[in-house]
Amino acid sequence: MSGDHAGASSALAAKVRHVEALLEQRGLVDPVELDRALTAFLAKGSPASGARVVARAWVDDGFRHRLLDKANAALPEIGLSMGGGLQEQRLKVVANTASAHNVLVCTLCSCYPIALLGPSPSWYKSEGYRSRVVRDPRGVLHEFGYDVPPDVEITVWDASADSRHMVLPRRPEGTDALSEQELANLVTRNGLIGVAAL
C-alpha cells in the first residue's frame, strides 16, 4: 500500500508546485488556462451535489431506476455530471436497502468521485481507514458511530480502476411530508460514502 496521504501532502504539494512552475516557465502550460480548468473542476464538486442526486432519487422512482442503471446518463437530468470540465469518469451508484449496506474505499490510493462530491475527507485517505474497512467494515463503521444490524449484508466497494462510486442512502422514516430540498438537507457526506446512516 502506498504511504499515508495526509502525512505526505505538504511534501507532495511542494513538488507539484515546483513542477507547475517549471511547466509555466518553459511555456508548456498556460497558467490562466490551468486556473480556469481547476476552478471549473472544483466549483461543481460538492457533497451538496450528491445530496441533490439522493433527494431526487427518493422522490422520483423513474430517476432512481435510471440512476442505479446508468448514473452518468441520469446526472444531466438535474444539471450534474462526472466531467467537471475534464474527461468524464464512470459513476456507479449503489443503493442501501433494509437488507444491504454499501461502503466505499480506495485501498490502493484515494480514488473518489471528486467531480461530483468535491475533495474527499482526510480520513478517507488515511492508511487506517483504507486498510481496515475492507477487512472489518462492521468494526470500522462502529467507530463512526453506526452499528450495522447483524442481518444486514455489507458490501465494500474498492475503487481499483476507473469507476467511481456513490452510495444512495435509505430515506429516513417519517420524512413523507418533506420537500425535495428539505430531503437534500438530510444527506451527509458520510452517508454518501456509506460510513453513516441518515
Next chain:
Amino acid sequence: MADRLPPGTRVRTRRSDPPHHTRLPRYARGAVGTVLEPEGSSPLADDRARGLPAQTETVYTVRFEARELFGQGDHSVMLALFESYLQEER
C-alpha cells in the same frame, strides 16, 4: 469487442507479485470471485504506469466473499479488475 467473461463467471485472480505498479490489490491475489458485470475498457494501468504501450482491456466488477480474501468476515468486497488479472475458474 466481446467480453470474454460474462456475468456469473467464477474467476481466479493472478497470484504473482509484479515488480511494478498494478491495480490488483495484494489482499485479492490468487482469490476466487464472481463476475458481476463488465464496466468498460481501459488501457492496462500496469503498462501505462511504466510508460509502455498499453493494450486496452475490459475491466470487470468482481465480487469476493470476505471469507475467501481474509479467512473470516460475513461481508463481500467488490473490485474493478482488468481482464488480464483474471482466469476462468473451472
